[in-house]
Amino acid sequence: MTFAFFIQVLVNGLMLGVTYAVIASGFSLIYGIMRLLNFAHGDFYMLGAFATFLLCEKLGLDYFSSFLLSMILVALLGVIVYYIFFRPFRDEHDPSLVIALGVAMLIGGLAPLVFGTDDQSVAPVFSGVIRFLGATLSLERIFVIILAIGLMIALTLFIKFSKTGQAMRAVAQDQEAAALQGIGVNATFVTCMGISSALAGAAGSLLAPLFVVNPYIGTHAVLKALVVVVIGGLGSIPGAVAGGLLLGFVESIGNTFLGGITEILGFVIVMIVLIVKPQGLFGHA
Amino acid sequence: MLKNRLGTLILFVATVLFPLISQDPFFLNILITTGIWAIAVWGVRLVMSTGQMTLGHAAYMAVGAYASSLLVMKAGLSFWLALPLSGLTAALVALMIGLPTLRIKGVYFSIITFAFAEIIRLIIINWPNFLGGSGGIPGIPSPEPLFSIPFTNRVAFYYLVLFISVITYSVMWAIEKSRIGKIFSAIHEGDDLAQSVGVNLMKYKLIAFCIGCFFAGLSGSIYAHYFNFASPEFFTIWQSVYCLLFVIVGGVGHVLGPLVGSFFMTLVPELLRKTKEYEPVVYALILILVMFLLPGGLISLPVRLKTKIFGR
Amino acid sequence: MLLKIENLTKNFGGVVALWQLDFEVRQGEILGLLGPNGSGKTTLFNVISGFFPPTAGSIFFEERDITGYKPHRIAQYGLVRTFQGTNLFKHRTVWENVLIAHHLMIRAGFLELLLNRSLARADEAAAEKHSQEILEYLNLTPVKRELAQNLPHGLQRALGVAIALAAEPRLLLLDEPLTGMNPEESRQFIELVRGLRDRGITLMIVEHDMKAIMGVSDRLVVINFGQKIAEGTPEEIQKNPKVIEAYLGSEVW
Numbered sequence: 001m002t003f004a005f006f007i008q009v010l011v012n013g014l015m016l017g018v019t020y021a022v023i024a025s026g027f028s029l030i031y032g033i034m035r036l037l038n039f040a041h042g043d044f045y046m047l048g049a050f051a052t053f054l055l056c057e058k059l060g061l062d063y064f065s066s067f068l069l070s071m072i073l074v075a076l077l078g079v080i081v082y083y084i085f086f087r088p089f090r091d092e093h094d095p096s097l098v099i100a101l102g103v104a105m106l107i108g109g110l111a112p113l114v115f116g117t118d119d120q121s122v123a124p125v126f127s128g129v130i131r132f133l134g135a136t137l138s139l140e141r142i143f144v145i146i147l148a149i150g151l152m153i154a155l156t157l158f159i160k161f162s163k164t165g166q167a168m169r170a171v172a173q174d175q176e177a178a179a180l181q182g183i184g185v186n187a188t189f190v191t192c193m194g195i196s197s198a199l200a201g202a203a204g205s206l207l208a209p210l211f212v213v214n215p216y217i218g219t220h221a222v223l224k225a226l227v228v229v230v231i232g233g234l235g236s237i238p239g240a241v242a243g244g245l246l247l248g249f250v251e252s253i254g255n256t257f258l259g260g261i262t263e264i265l266g267f268v269i270v271m272i273v274l275i276v277k278p279q280g281l282f283g284h285a
Numbered sequence: 286m287l288k289n290r291l292g293t294l295i296l297f298v299a300t301v302l303f304p305l306i307s308q309d310p311f312f313l314n315i316l317i318t319t320g321i322w323a324i325a326v327w328g329v330r331l332v333m334s335t336g337q338m339t340l341g342h343a344a345y346m347a348v349g350a351y352a353s354s355l356l357v358m359k360a361g362l363s364f365w366l367a368l369p370l371s372g373l374t375a376a377l378v379a380l381m382i383g384l385p386t387l388r389i390k391g392v393y394f395s396i397i398t399f400a401f402a403e404i405i406r407l408i409i410i411n412w413p414n415f416l417g418g419s420g421g422i423p424g425i426p427s428p429e430p431l432f433s434i435p436f437t438n439r440v441a442f443y444y445l446v447l448f449i450s451v452i453t454y455s456v457m458w459a460i461e462k463s464r465i466g467k468i469f470s471a472i473h474e475g476d477d478l479a480q481s482v483g484v485n486l487m488k489y490k491l492i493a494f495c496i497g498c499f500f501a502g503l504s505g506s507i508y509a510h511y512f513n514f515a516s517p518e519f520f521t522i523w524q525s526v527y528c529l530l531f532v533i534v535g536g537v538g539h540v541l542g543p544l545v546g547s548f549f550m551t552l553v554p555e556l557l558r559k560t561k562e563y564e565p566v567v568y569a570l571i572l573i574l575v576m577f578l579l580p581g582g583l584i585s586l587p588v589r590l591k592t593k594i595f596g597r
Numbered sequence: 598m599l600l601k602i603e604n605l606t607k608n609f610g611g612v613v614a615l616w617q618l619d620f621e622v623r624q625g626e627i628l629g630l631l632g633p634n635g636s637g638k639t640t641l642f643n644v645i646s647g648f649f650p651p652t653a654g655s656i657f658f659e660e661r662d663i664t665g666y667k668p669h670r671i672a673q674y675g676l677v678r679t680f681q682g683t684n685l686f687k688h689r690t691v692w693e694n695v696l697i698a699h700h701l702m703i704r705a706g707f708l709e710l711l712l713n714r715s716l717a718r719a720d721e722a723a724a725e726k727h728s729q730e731i732l733e734y735l736n737l738t739p740v741k742r743e744l745a746q747n748l749p750h751g752l753q754r755a756l757g758v759a760i761a762l763a764a765e766p767r768l769l770l771l772d773e774p775l776t777g778m779n780p781e782e783s784r785q786f787i788e789l790v791r792g793l794r795d796r797g798i799t800l801m802i803v804e805h806d807m808k809a810i811m812g813v814s815d816r817l818v819v820i821n822f823g824q825k826i827a828e829g830t831p832e833e834i835q836k837n838p839k840v841i842e843a844y845l846g847s848e849v850w
Contacts, residue, residue: 031392037392037395037396085573088577089576093391094338095576095580097338097392097395098529098533098572098576099573099576101526101529101530101572102530102569102572102573102576103569103573105523105526105565105566105568105569105572106565106566106569106570106573108565109563109564109565109566109567109568109569110566112562113562113563113566219522223403223522226396226400227400230396234392234393260407260410260411261411263403263407264404264407264408264411267400267401267403267404267407268400268404270396270397270400271386271397271400271401271404274386274389274393274396274397274400275385275386275389275397278389278393464700467697467700467701468700468701471686471697471700471701474686474687474688474689475684475685475686477648477680477684478680478684478685478686478760479701480648480667480668480669480672481646481668481672481677481678481679481680481684481761481764482672482677482698482701482702482760482761482763482764483669483672483673483701483702483764484669484701485667485669485670486669
């Protein structure tokens with residue numbers, strides 16, 4: 001195992017890690033603010049990938065426009081899903097969980113019927129490679145890393161400094177108190193849904209040129225998101241980042257050297273974390 | 286009260302007599318599949334009755350299915366011994382998992398249950414030598430003849446499933462009517478309050494969990510020997526979700542809910558003559574409709590209709 | 598000496614909620630536990646009743662070391678608590694709430710519970726009789742068939758006590774029972790508390806409403822920032838400079 005190879009494994013881990021962070025932050029955002037475990041989140045990831053596929057390959061749009069448009073489309077869908085399905089059960093814990101499962105099944109079930117079950121692919125934006133410390137790294141992966149980091153920075157800045165972001169944090173802390181302060185809880189939820197779905201769609205769009213696009217990638221994505229947020233802490237964005245990076249590296253290294261066991265490891269860690277420290281690394285109880 | 290008893294009795298008699306009216310394999314298959322699901326779903330309902338929403342019930346069905354297959358095919362046991370042993374194996378696994386996890390509530394518990402379900406599924410996939418891997422275990426034999434009744438045809442299987450279903454139902458009914466059932470619902474409604482008057486939460490949650498998973502194991506075993514095949518594909522997260530779905534569609538509040546839900550959800554896709562591809566969409570739509578229009582589940586339909594028509 | 602707290606300490610992460618608390622509750626008395634908001638009263642309650650394990654120190658109930666025992670075990674030994682919020686079986690009637698509390702106090706084995714027939718009948722009759730007595734005693738009989746969630750505040754608190762009484766406590770811990778009550782409801786509740794003591798139940802009441810508790814307690818323990826700052830009769834406490842300082846600026850004084 002050469003040093004160059006090791007660098008490649010690391011970079012791959014970084015790429016997986018930041019994309020997991022993007023997916024997981026959306027997921028965590030919804031849980032933190034809406035106290036909802038949005039199982040449909042994976043479907044938004046999948047739809048982001050398919051939107052990019054359709055726009056890029058079928059309509060001939062350039063990648064960047066497809067990327068942005070996919071985010072917007074998925075965000076809109078997220079808001080629609082909120083209004084139709086999530087809002088009526090907003091304050092009920094168990095029913096929200098069930099309806100989220102239902103929506104996940106609905107979208108996940110419709111996708112193969114609408115898009116077909118074949119694997120699709122999206123052409124990468126960058127086809128070159130660069131050499132770094134002796135390793136050969138694809139530019140496309142570097143591009144994904146940079147864009148994903150950019151998204152995370154944008155999200156963090158938004159939550160920290162924008163008025164809506166502050167409203168979201170207030171609602172996450174104490175919904176009733178926030179409402180009493182005049183913060184529109186429903187509006188906050190809508191924004192949250194939109195941003196979260198956009199992030200999921202963005203992740204799908206980013207990974208579309210690198211991995212296969214088919215209707216079943218959504219389940220995989222939401223499972224990953226779940227592992228990440230459990231490790232990082234449900235409701236915590238820094239947690240989603242930390243957990244995402246951790247999982248990314250563990251998977252990259254694990255898949256290279258351990259093979260199939262790696263996936264099991266992820267879930268075993270989930271169980272251990274939930275038994276020993278349910279709040280994860282950064283979560284609040 | 287009398288109406289309930291009478292209704293249940295009629296149902297029972299009808300199910301017993303059914304094969305005398307029709308031996309159509311299509312209908313028998315639906316009923317057998319209903320029974321297999323119902324046994325497991327009754328188990329889910331029991332676990333949920335203590336306030337623990339499990340999203341990993343399929344794990345215990347898998348344990349039952351694989352334990353049964355291995356006991357029969359590798360250890361040479363009779364199916365009739367393997368069946369209860371599979372249930373016990375599932376219950377034992379439930380005990381081991383329940384001890385550290387049942388003190389956790391809410392979404393955290395739900396996540397744990399399906400993390401474990403995924404672990405079971407991945408273990409099966411990654412162990413081709415002993416557990417058949419992702420190819421599954423083909424050629425699982427049908428049950429050996431019992432009292433010289435062969436079990437290679439559907440009618441015999443139908444009565445087997447009916448028998449186990451009746452047992453399951455009786456156990457669930459007895460629990461519900463008993464003090465232990467009251468303890469379960471008190472835990473569900475207010476576990477702090479229950480603790481403060483002396484209820485040992487862990488003990489009762491474990492009892493519900495182990496019994497519930499015992500029946501999941503039985504269900505898995507019957508499944509394996511009916512379809513003569515076991516595969517990790519049958520025990521994914523979606524199967525666990527289906528267990529939850531079926532009890533919600535049927536009606537969580539009533540002890541016959543699991544049966545009604547299992548029957549309806551087995552029947553509908555068949556009636557629509559759609560292929561398996563449409564199943565998730567159909568199920569999702571039914572679930573959503575039930576959640577919005579009939580939260581008490583299908584079993585609450587007669588009462589709702591009566592109120593609508595005759596007023597209250 | 599019914600309950601003895603020795604050197605009781607509780608940390609949450611880095612936060613010290615209780616620090617080396619020492620006091621006792623004597624048989625037959627009404628002990629008031631006072632402290633401003635955030636002083637650690639509820640944590641103390643939760644630790645004594647077993648809902649949180651202490652970080653250090655010991656709790657003795659009737660000479661038995663119950664430190665670290667789970668809540669259900671402590672309740673079975675006769676130490677029962679009520680809750681600050683309204684912790685009731687909201688969708689059940691008053692009658693059902695008290696009756697089910699009896700059902701939950703079971704020492705019988707599993708199979709007995711499942712198959713009980715004649716045992717059940719005798720037990721059930723006794724439970725119903727006892728429930729009826731409790732409801733009458735607390736003047737809840739008129740609202741017997743009301744859903745718990747529909748009751749006014751004062752009656753909900755009384756129902757909380759009724760449920761606790763089903764467990765036949767020797768020591769009853771009341772967690773801020775007067776919160777949200779109007780003066781008339783408070784007065785009635787205090788009367789109730791006196792009546793309970795007269796019937797042989799020892800009581801420890803956590804409150805931050807000073808006036809009400811001063812009137813009914815035989816002794817008081819005052820805590821602030823998790824530490825005991827005073828212990829004594831109401832007269833002694835009222836004059837205690839540390840207590841006055843702790844409550845300075847607070848309306849209730």
